[in-house]
Amino acid sequence: MNLERLANLLGMSKTTVSRALNGYPEVSERTRERVLQAARDNGYQANPMARSLALGRSNVFGIIYPLQPADLGDAMFLDVVAGMSAALEQEGKSLIIAPVSQAAELATYQQFVRGRRVDGLIVSRTQVQDERIAFLSKARFPFIAHGRTEHHAPYAWFDYDNAAGIGLAMQRLLGLGHRRLGLISAPLLLNFARQRKDAFVAAMADAGLALDTRYLIADTLDRRSGYQAMQQLLACQSRPTAVIVDNHLSGVGAVRALLDAGVRIGEEISVIVWGRMEDTLAGIAVSTIDQPDAARAGARMVQMLQALVEGTPAASLQELWQPALIEGATLGPPAS
Amino acid sequence: MNLERLANLLGMSKTTVSRALNGYPEVSERTRERVLQAARDNGYQANPMARSLALGRSNVFGIIYPLQPADLGDAMFLDVVAGMSAALEQEGKSLIIAPVSQAAELATYQQFVRGRRVDGLIVSRTQVQDERIAFLSKARFPFIAHGRTEHHAPYAWFDYDNAAGIGLAMQRLLGLGHRRLGLISAPLLLNFARQRKDAFVAAMADAGLALDTRYLIADTLDRRSGYQAMQQLLACQSRPTAVIVDNHLSGVGAVRALLDAGVRIGEEISVIVWGRMEDTLAGIAVSTIDQPDAARAGARMVQMLQALVEGTPAASLQELWQPALIEGATLGPPAS
């Protein structure tokens, strides 16, 4: 069933039917009713291809998703995506995720831009230097960076305050009297990891504490590597008395490592993990730096993206949300 | 840059340029060269909307993905998806995942079918009674069921042999002398869970063993519920001496529960989990029923889907792969 057939069926012109369907005001109530009824009866739905072609936009937004890093597996990411699609559904728009091999990532961005297959993109997991953002900026294609990056021109982004989050954690740990602090980081190419580490280093300096580089471990982004990182810290001559883990998958591994090593968490070692912790950690309430409202954040991002598409300048679409420190049972004064 | 402009630039007609670009034979070599060169130079790429509209197909395949169940978080699923997109990339086609709220799932199927936004769909995580499959079948829309379902008419599906996998596990456990066997199942609405449980029950009967319903626990699909399920089994008067877990996320939780309870795995209790086990289980090699070649399976499924689109009858597109038992260090004869 297409517009023309539906129009003939009703004895009207395509125009009128189209107008009635799209809620234009200049159509009589009676006509509109009849059209809507007929559309329902015949299961009519506008062909999105044709519609997009005529309109120049698709009402579809996208995320290009390189498979491999285990972060579709990341529950936080899923919550955000859920928020996005729920928000879009309400407006009759939609979200698509294009899973691609890592090698094809940038090429896919180019395809999407040239082909205008979507009205805008969300760029997740930003890197310190991010060629995707450089590309989209240059192409003047609408996008929201989910996380900041180093880029001279203004661009639209949404992020949580990495420095503030680490600040909260450090303040608490230093307040408890810790002096030997460790940090387990994701790869430092990732912007959030970089910023969190910088904030850590800055806080140490502010506190007049020397940095022990043995306590700084990077490149952990999953359970296994988080587990190993904590083992490495435990093996140090004089262990750190408190450890911050900058991502929650590593956090699960790290806490697991403490449990398996029989370390009394919160007594021998204090731990704070960035990100909500998952189920089953033997019932331990891990202290976390939480990014509240993941779903709302997702909704906000698509809202920003739509504003961008409609012409709002990117410079005014930059939003920084505050994380919160949620105290669990993994904090205490240093042991010795 | 669009076709017309490119054609004008070259002083040719749109037709010729289109033909050259699409590899039609009736165009002279010299012309083709010039066209391809110009296309590259000007970064020309056909507008996919227009192309799809004219052609009646998009070369895009889809997966509609209800968010909530934590299975985008499922590493196995990701491996399969990776295989799919890699296979499609090679042919210049692509895969999209449409994440939707659970409430909107069926409506989205209808949209996709009516709008012909994709040439075909993969339906994952099939249920025993699956309305999505009923709908697609009736609408005669091309799809591959990833997992079987109860459906009278022939439909195209890809699956691993659930009965055979459980058979392997049971044979091994019974061979070791186990008589009190437990099964931790996903929700039995899911087809794989149903089939695996049926196979379990059948194997018990074949062995002349009575079924202890306390040992049958269902509705576990994540770490937490798997953990609880195992705790429940451990609390039984006379514990089972061997347990099969029918999905790997629950398996992680279940093994974790054993570790936390101080149960010696492989001695006090033997365990087999369906699905590859993740990292960090304190170095334990869990015995698994493995579905080998996830990526190849994904590739095969899109291949089947393309065949279907091109007219191969669904009845001849049904493929059953065999799982394998991979022995780890979690098996032994019953304790008592």
Added chain:
DNA sequence: CTGAAAGCGCTAACAC
């Protein structure tokens, strides 16, 4: 081998 023209299904000026 190349081009003119029709058509995919829809929207949007521009009349009436």
Added chain:
DNA sequence: GTGTTAGCGCTTTCAG
């Protein structure tokens, strides 16, 4: 209020 007509950018008869 409603209809006519001209596109959106591409492919594909049908002529030459």
